[in-house]
Amino acid sequence: MTILAAAPFPALDEPRPVLDEADVAPLAEVVGAELSVPLVHGGGARYVNLDYAASAPALRAVADRVAELLPLYASVHRGAGYASAVCTSAYEAARAEIAAFVGAADDHVVVFTRNTTDALNLLATAVPAVAPGGGAGRAGRAGRAGSAGGVVHLDIEHHANLLPWQRLGARVVRAAGTRAETVAAVEAELAASPAALLAVTGASNVTGECPPLAELTSVAHRHGARIVVDGAQLVPHRRVSLAESGIDYLAFSGHKIYAPFGAGALVGRRDWLAAAPPYLAGGGAVREVRLGGTEWAAVPARHEAGTPNVVGAVALAAACRAVAALGPDAVSAHETALVRRLTRGLAAIDGVRTLRLWPSAADHDRDEDDRDEDDRGEDDRDEDDRIGVVTFTVDGYPAALVAQYLSAEHGIGVRDGRFCAHPLLARLTADGTGVRASVGLGSRAADVDRLLSALTALRADGPAWAYAATEAGWAPDPDPRALPGWLTGEFPGAASPCGD
Numbered sequence: 001m002t003i004l005a006a007a008p009f010p011a012l013d014e015p016r017p018v019l020d021e022a023d024v025a026p027l028a029e030v031v032g033a034e035l036s037v038p039l040v041h042g043g044g045a046r047y048v049n050l051d052y053a054a055s056a057p058a059l060r061a062v063a064d065r066v067a068e069l070l071p072l073y074a075s076v077h078r079g080a081g082y083a084s085a086v087c088t089s090a091y092e093a094a095r096a097e098i099a100a101f102v103g104a105a106d107d108h109v110v111v112f113t114r115n116t117t118d119a120l121n122l123l124a125t126a127v128p129a130v131a132p133g134g135g136a137g138r139a140g141r142a143g144r145a146g147s148a149g150g151v152v153h154l155d156i157e158h159h160a161n162l163l164p165w166q167r168l169g170a171r172v173v174r175a176a177g178t179r180a181e182t183v184a185a186v187e188a189e190l191a192a193s194p195a196a197l198l199a200v201t202g203a204s205n206v207t208g209e210c211p212p213l214a215e216l217t218s219v220a221h222r223h224g225a226r227i228v229v230d231g232a233q234l235v236p237h238r239r240v241s242l243a244e245s246g247i248d249y250l251a252f253s254g255h256k257i258y259a260p261f262g263a264g265a266l267v268g269r270r271d272w273l274a275a276a277p278p279y280l281a282g283g284g285a286v287r288e289v290r291l292g293g294t295e296w297a298a299v300p301a302r303h304e305a306g307t308p309n310v311v312g313a314v315a316l317a318a319a320c321r322a323v324a325a326l327g328p329d330a331v332s333a334h335e336t337a338l339v340r341r342l343t344r345g346l347a348a349i350d351g352v353r354t355l356r357l358w359p360s361a362a363d364h365d366r367d368e369d370d371r372d373e374d375d376r377g378e379d380d381r382d383e384d385d386r387i388g389v390v391t392f393t394v395d396g397y398p399a400a401l402v403a404q405y406l407s408a409e410h411g412i413g414v415r416d417g418r419f420c421a422h423p424l425l426a427r428l429t430a431d432g433t434g435v436r437a438s439v440g441l442g443s444r445a446a447d448v449d450r451l452l453s454a455l456t457a458l459r460a461d462g463p464a465w466a467y468a469a470t471e472a473g474w475a476p477d478p479d480p481r482a483l484p485g486w487l488t489g490e491f492p493g494a495a496s497p498c499g500d
Contacts, residue, residue, distance in 0.1 A: 022445055024341070027326060027334045029060040030258065030442035037411045038481040040465050045411035048447045052440035053205055053233060053389050054415050058315075059258040059441070065318040066261065066311055076308045077284065077301075091310045094317035095300070101320035102250055102267050103241025109273060111266045111300040112313050116232040117160040119251035119266035120199075122303055123228060124164035126276035127151060130194050150196040152189055152225070154182070155427075156357060158205050159420040160251075161230035165199055175211075179358050179385075183215045190223035198227045202234025202250075206421050206428070206436070207356050208339070208389030210234065217246045228268070232256050236440065237335060237387040239328045242267065254312055258441065259319035263312025273299045280305040323441075331441070335388040338439045338448055342390050345452040351395035351459050355428045360385075388439035391419075391428075394455065399433040400473030402455075405463045408476045410454040416473070 026033065035047040049057065058066075069090060074083035076091045095110045104110065113119040130150040151170035153162060173189050176182045186198065198220040203210045213229060220227040228249035231240060235250070236257040242250060249268030254261060266273075278285045278296050282305030288295040296302055323331070346352050394402050403416035415436040418425040426432045437451060468477035483489065 022341075024334060024337045024443075024445040026442045026444050027330060028258075028322065028441040030057040030440075031060060031063050032057050033442055039411055040408040040476045040480060042480075048410075048412040048450045049442065050437040050439065050447060050451060051413045051415050052236075052443070053256075053436065053438035055255045055260055056236060056258045056440050057442060058260055059319055059322050061322040062259050062261075062315050062318045066315050069311060069314050073311065076310050078307075087310045090314050091308055094310075094313040097317040098265055098320055099267065101317075101324055102235070103243045103245075104267050105243040107270050108242060108268055109270045109299050111273065111303045112308065113251075113264045113266055114262060114309075115160075115253040115255065115264040116230060116251045119264050120160055120228070120230065121164045122266055122279045123249055123251070123268075123272075124151075124168060125279060126272040127168070127197050128272065128275075130196050150194075151199060152186065152195045152197070153199040154186070154201070154211070156204055156206075156424045157199070157201055157421070158230060158232065159422070160232065161199050161201055161228075162423075170199075171195070175357055177358070179212050179215075182358075183212060183219060186216060187219045187223070190219065190225060194223070195225045198225050199230070200227065201230045202232075202240070203237065203387045203389070204357065204421075204424070205233050205389060206391050206419050206424050206434070208233075208386040208391075208438075209357050210238075210385050210387065213247065214245065221246065226269070226272075233387060233389065236323065237331065239324075254316040254319065257316070257319045257323065259312070259315040261309070261312040261315040263309050263316045265316065270299060273303065276303075278305060279303040282306050284308070326441070334441070334443075335439060338443055338445065339386065339388050339390065341445060342437060342439070342448045342451070345448065346390070346392055346455070349452070349455055349459055352455060353393050353395075355391045355393070355434055357424075357428075388443070389436065390438070391434040391436040393429055393434055394458065397458065398431075398474065399435045401463075401467055402435050402458070404467060404474045404476060405458060405465075406451070406454055408467075408479070408481070409463065409465055410450065412451055412454060414451075 032047070032049075036044045037047045038044050069087075072083045072086045074081060074087050076084070076088050078084065095112070099108065099110045111119070111122065113122060127150060151165045151168055152173060153165050153170055154175050155172050156175045171189060171193070173185050176185050190198070198216065200211055200213070200216055202213060217227050226248040228251065229240075229247050231250045231252040233256065234240065235252040240247070240250060242248075249266065251264070251266050253264040280303070284307075285297050285302050285305035286294055287297050343354060346354055393399065399416040403414050406412040406414055415438070417433055419434075419436060422432065425434060428434070439447070466477045467474045
């Protein structure tokens, strides 16, 4: 059967002027944009979703593409019927489209996974041992990098980019006080002892700050290592080209880039993945099975055992196409205006502190009204080094209570806790927790203003409702909000299986 080729991406938009913060409207339509949620004191409010960094809502364009596919849903690579042929073509076309979106080179491969965590665990099985004299050994010696300390990562990583390497005995570099000092620390570690792989986040899911990937890539390659970027937070906000940047591997998730249908991807150099044992043993990953042994398929099929998630793959490709069509300048201008409005608003509320790893021009102790235009330009350029994620603390209130208050009394969704980045939160706050607000393509200035108004009221008057401490954190007491009619049971409030 002929596999349909993916259509080329639309041309990116020309650069756009900086947006007026007060006029920022949604950049794209998302499903649930006008959702109304109940409040504890009665009535309801338009839901303000400031939790894009956890799971972004589906773009309308993505949901429409999924709706087009569902009537044709059938097996992939396994059926002779027309619907199976369509789904197989759609699945492989999605692979090509995703490769184009991230600027994959000719020797790169796209492996579909469940999410970023799955993708990085897959790569962990493929990292070769460190060869004598430095750098990675032959690709055939996969999965033993940890025995030689062959993976290096920063201490600021999300657990998805920490735990797979921790199990291999990876070496940890503490992020220093500036980006430049952090790069120097990584270089010193790689120079002191060889490594096969440097694993870094593309953007912190706690502070939104972006490590200098170009410099880190150069450092890794200079010392014979490859680099993998956890792109879960970066890819929805910034365009990445593997071929142009030299990044060797990129992992990202559909549910972060407006395609919450259970798919992610690992994109990168073919040789390590081709030499690694199959990630899962099962149908689809084989060429020939005999009772005495098995001949495994080539990549990417080698690591995609089982029935493929064609809906997730098609949704992820549709999201990539939709984000690309907006253009990186439009996305950046929209996000920068919202983040600037949010950070300046939080700074104006007494007792609210935002978390950062590295200093910015805005951190200088100067009154903003006294700064000249050149100084303001420095602040604006600093926002280019962060995405739409801002974490903060509120004096006198636990993070979990703040989040519950915002939800129960104001209809605002944020994230609280340790964000699956326990070591970093332990560095940044006294109790190792914070409140995170994150924006995306469906965000508007009014969303930021709702949050700032609610926090101002909290600091001035405290909560208007009673809250009780629970094993999971805090919850309204009582909580009269009801679940939708198609669900049963009591409203669960906050719960996390691992204190995230």
